Amino acid sequence: MVDKPQSGELFGVPYNFERPSLGRMLSAYWRPDEGMLVEKPFGIGYTLNLSNWRSWIVLAVAGALFYHQQSGEEDEISSDDEPVEVIVD
Numbered sequence: 001m002v003d004k005p006q007s008g009e010l011f012g013v014p015y016n017f018e019r020p021s022l023g024r025m026l027s028a029y030w031r032p033d034e035g036m037l038v039e040k041p042f043g044i045g046y047t048l049n050l051s052n053w054r055s056w057i058v059l060a061v062a063g064a065l066f067y068h069q070q071s072g073e074e075d076e077i078s079s080d081d082e083p084v085e086v087i088v089d
Helices: 022-029 053-081
Strands: 006-011 011-015 037-039 046-048
Touching: 006 022, 022 037, 022 046
Parallel strands: none
Antiparallel strands: 006 011, 037 046
């Protein structure tokens, strides 16, 4: 039986299905010499490099949008107290 490769690239997208270790996981998310995106330590694609300041801005914007969405759902639920009149011509 032919052994399939555990890591590589497919159509320019990296993949890695080797068994993850704690050291490899920690070193994958903190690479000061690389850009904002780095290869995932396990799985398919890219992830954020937490040593890059732009990654923290992306996380802050995503967190703010998530908070705004969660607080907006509470307002919509409480505004359904009054009936709505619909006029059809």
